[in-house]
Amino acid sequence: MAIARPDEVYHFANNLPLEVSYINTQTYSKCSSYDIKLIAQGYVWHQIVIQHNGKFRGRDGMSEILEAIFETVEGEELFPIAYRRGAKEDRFLVRQCKAAINKLFENNLRIQLSDASFVQLQVKFNVGDFKFGQISPHAKLTEALNRLYTCMERINGVDGILNLCRFNTHPEFFDLYVNLGNRAVLEAICNLIYRNDEKFRLVNGLILSDNGITTVAPLTVFAGVEFVVLDLRRNKIISSSRISRDLSEVKADELFLAGNPITNDRNYPECLRPIQTNFKLIDGIPVENLSKDYSPLDCEEDINRDGYRIDQNNKNDINLFQNSNDWHAIVIPDSGPEFTKHEILDYFFITVSQKLTDIYPCYYKFSSGEHQFLLRQCFDQLKYLVDVCKMEINVPRLASTSDKHAALSEIQIDKIVKYYILMNIRPYKRGQIEPMECIDKALTRRYNGINSLLNLDNFQSVEGLENIVINLSSPKILTRVLMQASRKLLCSCVELRLAHNKITNVSNVSKVLNIMSNLNAIDLGNNWILDLEDVKELSALGLKSLRLDGNPLCSQYSYAGEYIKAVRRHFPELTKLDNIEIKNKGIINVQKNFLCDVRGYDFVNEFVPRFFKCFDSHDRQSLKELYHQSAIFTLSFNYIVAQMTSQNFKRISKYRENSRNILKLSDLSRAHTSIHLGADQIMQVFFQLPSMRHDMLTFSTDTMMYNVCILFL
Known part of the structure; x- marks a missing residue:
């Protein structure tokens, strides 16, 4: 029955008006079900009312409401029409969206906003009859696409680029809300494009771009199509696994993803490896450049085919490349090879000047008996290597000397290694290594905001530095890295760890670290620091904790007290040294267990329980395999006879017989006879000792020395 006097009339520019009447309407709110017969036919309009009670104002309020609604009905097609704002209620019309309305009812007709609050909805069924010529979402989509077909863009000399950027802002959608962030809506648009064979x-x-797209699954309709460009910039794509799956059959010369959350993933762009072969460029970068395994040197089997060779015969030609921005290759013949990658790079860094431009070897590889790596933007260093160093690397070795302290600093040149340089071996391309960018990403990966800790231990092992060498043993590069860290973290960093970086001194570092105003702990353990003079500048930071163990400087001191006093002369405010608390008088607090080097933990953890478990058993014979034929065993036993019962005195008699406590020996000749040599003698003593049981929970261990040859426990 026709509506004689409508309650509302909606007028549209190029479509018939839409009359709304609430006489025969059935309204639902705060419920999870409805009469299915009300939506059985598609020739009626329904109205959705948002009861926000004045919470929202302006266009942003409308956007937030619609975003919440589309999130609720995700995956189902919905086209809000004639959206109208109200002081307490907003409303819009819909048609042919049964699946979306079902999802609204599944959520009890309420939507959750970004602040976690809820807004109630009303659904009014059958507010008007649909008439041919009224606004139709799919007809409007087709109308907009047909217009865009007539003005397609030209990119990289190729015509036919269909531009749907900010698609919902086109004039055809003045009374229609088109959300490409909704999978079903995007799917409808992709199908309209693909099925129009003529266009x-x-x-x-x-x-x-700029469409709020969260999934590209609808693009699978274009499987097998080879585009020139697929631009998905500034959307909301998060999942690398989903985009890799959805674009597995889609190909394009260039894919744009910049501005999507996926690009902030720490594994980006490696996470796109499954689909990298589908594209030639990603965000303007050749896909081969995006791989961790990529190297410009992979382009040719023989790099000598390219580049301009500089050696002693034409060393003056180096000046021809003063303004070059290309890659240059250092090529070091080593047919053995005699040197490892780390050794050759260590020797190379000893050769370069510490006063000239920072130098960052990139894309190292060993091929055809040659160490090869690339450099760029360091012409002054290259000229220094040619003119001063004569393209030679001095291989050092420690000199033998009777002075154990001097042995740390006396170095002799053991060998000279010659090399040559290939200038302009490859042009620099976008997406290839940029040192400062690599450093910045590495700092981000290594900062723990919860603990205010910047952990740069073994900095070279940070993910993302596989193809570049950041040599922290260079004071200049160390200062540059810490300057970048200081500017990045400011006062948020409390602890800095720099262990295992081959650092030799920290001159000028304190000035940089002053920017980290709350820094109070630094770990410099296991580096190459020879003397306290090389770290004394850090005293200006007022540190509370400092770690230096594992450095050669520690061998200068015969006992712990001397070492502590020497350190505290420079760092009077220290409360912890080498991870051990220091008392007010400069004495280290006793630890139940001590490891001079954490590498000894596995051995101690296995040996101690195994040894004493066997010793406490009825069969001590298996201990024999633990002793060398030249092993020496002595036993010292302290006891107070007056405090012992007769039974205990009898039990310890065997310990008394074998004890070598010289202070208690009345007959000093026993000092020689109580030394037991070899596994057989040692086992004879073990068999004489009475049975016992050790309490492992009360054990204390002190590992005072550890290296590849010896462990002192």
């Missing part, structure tokens, strides 16, 4: 054959690319 689609002219399409060579798609621009879908």
